Amino acid sequence: MELKLTRHPLNPLFAPNPSHLWESRFVFNPAVVYDGELFHMLYRAQGEDMVSRMGYAVSTDGIHFNRMEKPVFEPSCVQELYGVEDPRLTYIDGKYYMCYTAYSPTNISVALASTKNFFNWNRYGIVLPESPNKDAALFPEKINGKYVMMHRLEPDIWLAFSDDLKTWTDYVSIASPREGMWDNVKIGAGGPVLKTPYGWLLLYHGVEQAPRLRYRLGFMLLDLKDPTKVLKRSNEPCLEPKETWEIFGGVPTVVFSDAIVEYKDSYYIYYGAADNYIALATITRKEVYDWIKE
Numbered sequence: 001m002e003l004k005l006t007r008h009p010l011n012p013l014f015a016p017n018p019s020h021l022w023e024s025r026f027v028f029n030p031a032v033v034y035d036g037e038l039f040h041m042l043y044r045a046q047g048e049d050m051v052s053r054m055g056y057a058v059s060t061d062g063i064h065f066n067r068m069e070k071p072v073f074e075p076s077c078v079q080e081l082y083g084v085e086d087p088r089l090t091y092i093d094g095k096y097y098m099c100y101t102a103y104s105p106t107n108i109s110v111a112l113a114s115t116k117n118f119f120n121w122n123r124y125g126i127v128l129p130e131s132p133n134k135d136a137a138l139f140p141e142k143i144n145g146k147y148v149m150m151h152r153l154e155p156d157i158w159l160a161f162s163d164d165l166k167t168w169t170d171y172v173s174i175a176s177p178r179e180g181m182w183d184n185v186k187i188g189a190g191g192p193v194l195k196t197p198y199g200w201l202l203l204y205h206g207v208e209q210a211p212r213l214r215y216r217l218g219f220m221l222l223d224l225k226d227p228t229k230v231l232k233r234s235n236e237p238c239l240e241p242k243e244t245w246e247i248f249g250g251v252p253t254v255v256f257s258d259a260i261v262e263y264k265d266s267y268y269i270y271y272g273a274a275d276n277y278i279a280l281a282t283i284t285r286k287e288v289y290d291w292i293k294e
Contacts (some may be wrong), residue, residue: 002236003219003291004271005281012062012245012277014043022047022071023055023155026250028272031087031191032259033096034062039261040118041065041270042073042087042098043278046250049077052103055061056118061262062268063280074118079104079126084111088137088258090192092147093115097165099149108132110151112165118181128160128168135205135256137186138165139227140195148227150193150202155186159228174228175220177206182216182237183210190217194267198292199224200229203269204207206237215254216240217271221292232292239281241274249274 018024023045030043039059044052054073057065095114098121102111102288110128113121128151135152141206142148146161150169157175160168162269177184183206190203200222206242208214218234241253257271269281 001269001294003234003283003287005217005239007284008063008280008282009241011243011279012273013063013065013280014057014067016045016276017067020047020069022053024048025050026274026276027055027278028072028250029086029256030063030270030272030278031089031098032268032270033089033091034144034261034263034268035082035092039065040089040096041259042089042118044085044087045071050082050159052085054087054100062263065245071098073098073113073121075103076123077125079107079109080106080111081105086134086258088189088192090138090140092138092140098140101134101136102126105125106131108134108138109244110134110149117286124166127166137189138193139193139200143225143227150189151190152186157187157189158201167192174222174248175204175230175233181235182208182240183218185213190269191259191261192258193222193227194262194294195224196289198289199261201288203257210253212253215256217255217257217269219288219291229237238283239269239271243273246273246279249276251268251275255279260279 041057053071058070059065081104112124139148156173185207193200202220216237217239221232223229258271261268
């Protein structure tokens, strides 16, 4: 069997807001966490200056969100001159840690910040200095006494390890593009992994060579004790650009996710569509577990 996501009928959930200059052109690539009561979303936005900032939205049901009028996270140093991009949120020891891409004329690098309320932030700066490096996300718990971070040095998905969340070493590639398949150009992690009885569930994006590059989504399963081992991987994409608003936009033919949330008996997958909109797709936990066990 191959997994397929179901688009929510209210899609797209978000569109650019022309009343707010900082998000008047594009909104996309959200990070979302659920704390047991509320869904918290950080999303990438661009206005007329094309600098990426992050907005905040909150919801009780994961579908209807209230958006703040001003960004909650903005560029703060020369390494972020062009923007702060593509957040991914992981809850660790009472804080939400956000991996994001710091973008400037001289670097496209992985940076880290933390918060308890999504408004006040501790910034740790660039933690993976290689450039270009992006698509980073933390595992929600230590493995063999080490923090673990996924990241993407093209074209592969890599892991890095740390004792303190600041200094990262022991880079290892865990997955590569597959020739002749839907992810044959490059791949990158989606949202942070989710723990299942069978392994770490990873949503990832794959890029296929076409007249215009196509971004699609699939799943991997990583070993619980040794996440460098890939136990299973989607042979076909679970979501690909089909709707008009996924095909046409700031960057056409793109579905790109930074967030998978476990909610009740389902997984909620939030994604950016054509770098222009924010949307939601779902799949039941049973469907995913059946795929894992087949």
